[in-house]
Amino acid sequence: MDERARSAASLRQHLADLAGRAGVTLTEQELADLAPVYRAYRDGLERLGQSLSLDDEPAVIFERPVGRQTP
Amino acid sequence: MSSATLCMLPLADLSARIRQRSLSPVELAEAHLARIEQFDDELHCYLTVTAERARSDARRAEEEIARGAWRGPLHGIPIALKDLFDTAGLRTTAGSRVLRERVPTRDAAVVERLAAAGAVLLGKLTLHEFAMGSPRLDDFFPPARNPWDLNRIPGGSSSGSAVALATGLCAGSLGSDTGGSIRHPAAHCAIVGLKPTYGLVSRRGATVLSWTLDHVGPMARTVEDAAIILQAIAGYDPADPASARAAIPDYRAALHGAISGVRIGVPRAYVEATPGLEPEVLAAFDAALEVLRQRGAEVRDVTLPMAEHAEAILLTILLSEAIAYHAPWLRARRHEYGQGFSVRLLPGLFFTAADYVQAQRGRRLLCRGMEELMTEVDLIATPTMPRTAPTFAEEAAASPIPRSPFTRLFNITGQPSISVPGGLGRHGLPVGLMLSGRAFDEPTVLRVAASYERATEWHCRVPPLLT
Numbered sequence: 001m002d003e004r005a006r007s008a009a010s011l012r013q014h015l016a017d018l019a020g021r022a023g024v025t026l027t028e029q030e031l032a033d034l035a036p037v038y039r040a041y042r043d044g045l046e047r048l049g050q051s052l053s054l055d056d057e058p059a060v061i062f063e064r065p066v067g068r069q070t071p
Numbered sequence: 072m073s074s075a076t077l078c079m080l081p082l083a084d085l086s087a088r089i090r091q092r093s094l095s096p097v098e099l100a101e102a103h104l105a106r107i108e109q110f111d112d113e114l115h116c117y118l119t120v121t122a123e124r125a126r127s128d129a130r131r132a133e134e135e136i137a138r139g140a141w142r143g144p145l146h147g148i149p150i151a152l153k154d155l156f157d158t159a160g161l162r163t164t165a166g167s168r169v170l171r172e173r174v175p176t177r178d179a180a181v182v183e184r185l186a187a188a189g190a191v192l193l194g195k196l197t198l199h200e201f202a203m204g205s206p207r208l209d210d211f212f213p214p215a216r217n218p219w220d221l222n223r224i225p226g227g228s229s230s231g232s233a234v235a236l237a238t239g240l241c242a243g244s245l246g247s248d249t250g251g252s253i254r255h256p257a258a259h260c261a262i263v264g265l266k267p268t269y270g271l272v273s274r275r276g277a278t279v280l281s282w283t284l285d286h287v288g289p290m291a292r293t294v295e296d297a298a299i300i301l302q303a304i305a306g307y308d309p310a311d312p313a314s315a316r317a318a319i320p321d322y323r324a325a326l327h328g329a330i331s332g333v334r335i336g337v338p339r340a341y342v343e344a345t346p347g348l349e350p351e352v353l354a355a356f357d358a359a360l361e362v363l364r365q366r367g368a369e370v371r372d373v374t375l376p377m378a379e380h381a382e383a384i385l386l387t388i389l390l391s392e393a394i395a396y397h398a399p400w401l402r403a404r405r406h407e408y409g410q411g412f413s414v415r416l417l418p419g420l421f422f423t424a425a426d427y428v429q430a431q432r433g434r435r436l437l438c439r440g441m442e443e444l445m446t447e448v449d450l451i452a453t454p455t456m457p458r459t460a461p462t463f464a465e466e467a468a469a470s471p472i473p474r475s476p477f478t479r480l481f482n483i484t485g486q487p488s489i490s491v492p493g494g495l496g497r498h499g500l501p502v503g504l505m506l507s508g509r510a511f512d513e514p515t516v517l518r519v520a521a522s523y524e525r526a527t528e529w530h531c532r533v534p535p536l537l538t
Binding site: 015018019022023024026030033034037038041044045047048049051052056057058059060 | 401402405
């Protein structure tokens with residue numbers, strides 16, 4: 001098994017573990033199909049993380065126009 | 072007047088005739104039921120037709136109006152509901168085999184409000200599975216077809232609502248919108264779809280996709296019709312934890328003012344850099360902006376805050392919340408989900424708690440940036456969708472990542488956002504113009520949309536199927 005195949009297998013195992021936490025078992029085909037989607041999502045989150053500073057707090061659920069109760 | 076002409080009239084026009092007693096609600100309901108019978112085998116926009124309920128509602132409306140007890144502009148009007156709004160004693164499936172036999176015991180809040188307004192229920196409408204699936208021709212419930220080209224998707228997830236309105240199979244409808252599900256089909260079918268401010272319309276009794284992104288709103292053939300429906304469904308509901316105690320203005324009265332001096336921001340760089348943007352969509356958008364300029368609006372370029380991160384923010388929040396909702400069924404009944412929904416939902420299994428918090432941090436930054444921007448402009452204009460409706464085959468082959476670069480921003484921030492017919496693009500298919508305003512400023516959104524509608528005739532075009 002070359003490095004690339006080992007890396008792909010490792011990623012699939014990681015995804016299977018993550019799904020397993022929710023009690024969901026994914027097939028090998030599903031894991032293979034979802035791996036590139038996962039990478040794209042991780043890249044997006046990585047870029048988002050780089051744009052945040054230590055002072056940035058999370059939005060509170062229902063807080064938006066939302067939590068103010070009046071317009 | 073022919074039955075076909077009658078069924079394509081604006082809701083406001085039908086309402087005026089009913090009030091004057093020149094049109095019978097019973098006659099109107101029968102005309103719609105006959106039209107559903109005629110067209111729905113091809114269109115698949117109804118999951119359930121409630122013919123007897125419609126006749127009963129219509130008879131009651133007729134009797135009440137005859138004795139002078141007119142309830143308002145929805146009295147006697149035939150409407151249909153996306154099949155994720157609970158209807159007591161009536162199957163509510165969310166478009167999924169998982170819920171194919173579910174019969175709620177209580178109406179959703181918006182269903183209660185429409186019934187109180189005297190609306191006539193024609194039935195429950197097709198949607199993408201659980202308001203997020205990608206439609207497939209082999210779905211458990213056959214997907215609705217776009218009446219502008221039956222080989223194409225009508226957009227979604229409120230697909231049946233848009234198709235039924237575009238073809239005169241109902242006079243008004245409701246949709247839900249988590250990333251664009253009211254506005255996408257509105258754009259693809261040349262109707263009007265309004266996602267109101269988060270908290271303005273109760274979500275109680277609407278099947279959840281994502282608690283903090285879900286919105287409920289009107290779908291209609293004209294802006295005035297959307298305003299009439301919004302008037303009936305807006306308002307505080309203590310049973311919805313996100314419901315706001317906002318004052319409810321007269322939305323219909325807001326339609327008629329001038330738009331001189333209204334400041335409209337155009338995120339031109341963002342729009343033009345959108346992957347897959349069709350040149351015909353951009354041309355229609357520019358033509359729409361010119362109409363708004365001629366009506367007196369001040370149109371200027373703006374830069375959207377954090378727009379490059381909107382997809383990561385929305386997907387992380389939406390899918391994390393959706394997984395929380397679906398986890399029990401995913402464990403026990405996954406084989407009952409359709410492929411189009413599964414491929415979109417399953418990546419949500421891979422997000423961590425830290426990812427969710429990170430997305431909420433980004434959301435706060437985006438909301439703050441948008442609040443600042445909205446001190447400089449009154450509205451933001453974009454195309455609703457970067458492209459016209461794809462075929463079912465193209466949709467099935469596409470990446471499962473939702474393609475909603477313009478609509479999703481306003482689910483994240485909760486701002487009101489409307490799609491109105493804004494021209495024709497590739498293959499003669501409809502294109503939508505989207506206008507988004509400040510939180511709770513639906514009056515300005517509706518006023519400018521109505522002004523654009525009065526200056527154009529795109530909302531009068533009917534699908535080739537009907538000509």
